[in-house]
Amino acid sequence: QVQLVQSGAEVKKPGASVKVSCKASGYTFTSYGISWVRQAPGQGLEWMGWISAYNGNTNYAQKLQGRVTMTTDTSTSTAYMELRSLRSDDTAVYYCARDVVVPAGAWFDPWGQGTLVTVSS
Amino acid sequence: DIQMTQSPSSLSASVGDRVTITCRASQSISSYLNWYQQKPGKAPKVLIYAASSLQSGVPSRFSGSGSGTDFTLTISSLQPEDFATYYCQQSYSTPPYTFGQGTKLEIK
Helix, strand or coil, rough: CCCEEEEECEEECCCCEEEEEEEEEECCHHHHHEEEEEECCCCCCEEEEEECCCCCCECCCCHCCCCCCEEECCCCEEEEEEECCCCCCHCCCEEEEEEEECEEEEEEEEEECCCCECCCC | CCCCECCCCCEEEEECCEEEEEEECCCCCCCCEEEEEEEECCEEEEEEEEECEEECCCCCEEEEECCCCEEEEEEECCCHHCCCCEEEEEEECCCCCCCCCCEEEECC
C-alpha cells in the first residue's frame, strides 16, 4: 500500500537546524510531488512548501523562504525537509504528504505519521 | 494568498445528528476545495476532494458541495468515530495551498 514513513522526533536548540526525512513506498516516487505541512501544538495546519520528485522543482511558503530547503533522493524514494535558524515558534509536528494532482484538483494523500520537532534551550 | 475561513470553529453534536461545516474562500476557487479529518495525535486524512468527490474508503455519510467561494461539508448521521477536527483546503492555481483554521466537532 502507499505509505510515507517519517524520521523520529527531534529536540533542537534555538538557532540550530533540523532535517526530517520521509520515505515513500508503494508507488512510483517520481510520479508525484511531496508537500510538507506543519502543525504547532493545539493549532491548525500550515502548508510549508512542495517539491517535485520528478525534477526537484520547489515552491516554498513565503514566510519560510531562506530558512527551508526541500530535497529528494530518488534512489531511495525519500524526501527531506531542512529548516534552519530554528526558533521556539518552529516547535510543531511536521508532516509530509503525497500530492495527488488531476485536472479536477490536487490534494494530499496519504500523509506521513508526523515528526515532532521541539525547539528549546 | 487565498484565505480560507471555516465556520463554526467548534461544534457540539450528538450521535445521529446531521452536521454541516462551512468554508469560505477569499476569492473564487472554482471547485478546487478539499476536506480533511484529523483525530488527536494522528495525521489528517482526505475525505472529499474537488469539492464533492468522495475519497475511496470514506463512508457515504460524508458529502461535500459548493463552488466559487462557498463550500459545505455535511455528515448525514454522526457516528462516534466522526468526532474530530475538520479542515478545508484550497488547491486553486499554484501554491500556497492554504487551509482553513479548522472546525472541532465534539460530543454533546
